[in-house]
Amino acid sequence: MIMTNGVGIDLDRFRIAGEDGGARLHDLRAIEGAAMFERFQTVYRMLVSAAAAAGVGLDAVDLRVVDVFASVSREVAVSLCVSAGAADRQVHHATEAVERLPQVARLLRDGVIGVAAFDAVILQVTGVEGPDLVAAIDATTAADLAEMGGVSRGDADQSARRAVAELDPDGLRAKREARGKGVTVSHEVDGSDVAISTSPEDAARIDTSLTAVAETACKHDPRGKAERRHDAAVALLTGGRFACACGRDDCPVTAPAEEIAAALAKIVVHVVADAATIAGDADKAGWMDGFGVIDPHHVREVAARGDAILRPLDIAGLADGAAQAGNPYRPTAACDTAVRAVHGVCSEPGCERPAWKSDLDHVVEFNHEDPAAGGATCPCNLNSKCRLHHLYKTFADGWIDDQIIDANGVIWSEVTTPTGYTVRSRARNMWLLPEVGSVPCRHGEPVAPGVVDDADQPSRSRSRTKAKHAYRMQIRSRRRYVTACEATARAADLDSAAPPPF
Template sequence: MAGNVWAKVDLSPVGVGGEAGGALIDVLQAGEGMLMFLRFEAIYAMLTAAAAREGVEVGDADHRVVDVFASVAREVAVALRVAAGTADRQVNLAVEAAERLPQVARLMRDGVISVAAFGDVVLQTTGVADTDLIAAVDATTAAELREMGGVSRRDAGDTARRAVAELDPDGVRERRELRGKGVHVSHDVDGSDVTITTTPEDAVLIDASVSAVADRVCADDSRSRGVRRHDAAVALLTRGEFACDCGNPDCAATGSAATVAERFASVVVHVVADASTLSGDSDKAGWLDGFGVLDAHHVREIAARGDAITRPLDIAGLADHAAQPGNAYRPTSACDTAMRAVFGSCSEPGCARRAWSCDLDHVCEFNHADNAAGGATCPCNLNPKCRFHHVLKTFASDWVDDQIVDADGAIWTEVTTPTGYTVRSRARNHWLLPDLGLIPCRHGEPVAPGSVDDAAQPDRVRTRTQAKHAYRMRIRSRRRYVQVCAAADWAASIEQDGPPPF
């Protein structure tokens, strides 16, 4: 191609060339989705044209269709300067976009999901062969993704996975049972790999167990976390020793067999599911912390394990028991579980750190000096944040995060960046606990939040901190005011003109 024709296109109407920030990055990603959609359309048009020349249908099992595929894939490979396998995948994605997942593909065109997210949906749905079933999966997944707000790759994959699990529970179970298990060892020039192929719940359990041992060292241990996890895993599998390497004879971390046993006893893997799923009355999917969506059969299999403990979760009871009696700052264990379950991971858009490894953050800061004046310990004001994002919230003064519960009980988080770009995302597991946001709040609006949820020094209020919180309060209330006005305008326009044609 002589020169890039795109260099001559005026992109200023979409903001290219203007102020750079999150909004521009978002627009550019939407552009990638649009261009990829057009690429898939073009490849599919090449396929249908070639098929017409051969007098065959693209979907046929005829050997001439194979020739059509091969010839189009070769042209794509030449145009993209890629290997045959890469070109084949492009042609396959084009067929997926045109025939199997047209509604999800349109979300990529519309900038709702990224190109990578579309690829993840394809991956989660490849096992579905039935035409009616894939059409239902496509429609359900697209409808759900449109409602979610900021959609990450993981959100897209999990949403498709849930649609497949709930629409095709028997198929999912069959495919899951076909998955092999094993331990595979391979040797390379400079090292060797051991791969354990197992169930997601055992993989999460192994991961947590390795960490439980690997983290049993003092601050002077010289190894990186990766190396410590390796040493711990090898020690566990070979019944070897694992100790802190600081060399200090007084190191408190040189644990006995009893401390190791204690660590293991504290390793817990969390699965959240409806009571109706457990009893077999419904095929509603469940959620495995650190993994994602589980089909209903799988939830029941895990619940039947000898080492599983089942605890009911009383959502309605949270209205009166969100905070611990005698400590308004600490959520009850039911409230803690519910908030981790409904978010499923760190609440920062795109962050996949598992919910049970996060801190539970008071979005509007709790006031230790005057509990009623600050942010409440209530589902409307709590979300999980991984240590990294929790620390960022504490120190990045020009970022604002907010949490809003809409009229349908969906819990939304909003992150506003220093350039004024806002991402609004629904709690990713809203489907799992749809009633959580409907429980009534028993507290007033915050007027003077206290210090950040820094457990080390909750009562020390610095001037800079106070200024930061006042700033956040102002932004939050302004944003809410704008939203209330927009909602009122919308309601008024529906009253006047009727609902928009859907």
């Protein structure tokens, strides 16, 4: 067998300056995106010339077009050593990139989004018909992605979904309805699967219910979380009983049925939506915790459910007191809801843990001994962090996280890695509750952040934690100063074509 030589990729060709670390990884991802963009363009040009050679137009309803696609796909498969199915997907993505999503594809070329993010956009736009509609979704999504800072696959997925939900709500509803409902059981050689096709809200309730029931077992239960969730599902679906399996005489779970009933009674799926949309006077997308963007019809369907409880969110009232009287550490219910809704997911870039399954974190640490001196319990200083990233923030050395509200009231999360690379990302759901970024602060600048971030966290030596929080304060204020200087410099040079510094 004769193999062609490898290309002999020399990274110096890409002229990536600097040391190993976050900045270099970011640049490498940008190169991957640009290379994928070039691959799509190449595959598309191959299609165009194959069609010309066959004497057909690519948009023609002509059986020979199928041959053109098949021939180019086969060449892609052979050249890349991939299966026919994988090659078909490449050809499909190439036509999407050139014909339907040229503006989003340019962000791939320019390193603004990665390959996974682009794939997510293609998936959301699949099945949307009509050139004007697709062009509008392409333009809206590209404009949104270009302004959000660090773009994860989830960010791109939800941005495109919102564009589809608001520009083509009927199409999205038709897709939801076509999916249907049902339960399928499949038996494989090594086991069986049960799959329930249902609405996002019922899927979220099932998911949360299983975890809640699984957690009624005591800490000595020998089963892992996945196995307890499985046992809870089988018990609930077959009318059986889920019980702690520790086998100890002193197990504190004495009345499992009552504990399960109590756990199930507390299951809530949070949906944040605009009141005018619920009333049918507007068509704004909504947000379902654990699922993401939902179309305006879906918002109204959820609101009309017999078990739905509607609670108005008093954003104006937030300004008067973000913290609950008598407990300056705990935000009010309105503040808690507003912060979780505007972040939507854990604030760590790339993390998709839902906000209502995350902790609320004081970005600048709260000072329990002197609340006025520490980080405020205010939307400006609170964000959602999943337990893992909350733990990392509290105990990992060398990392800095910050939250900034810019002059337009846009909330940004910022994470700086130990190698000094900073990723700034816009709060996922600024579009849903833009007012949250403009809630006026009723507190001073923090001067002495607290040493205890969360009483439940495992603790290390107090002095060490205290030193770290003081160090982070210094770094945060230095970064904020640099950012302010950059903003001033930019404002003085409005015609500069240079991209913003984040």
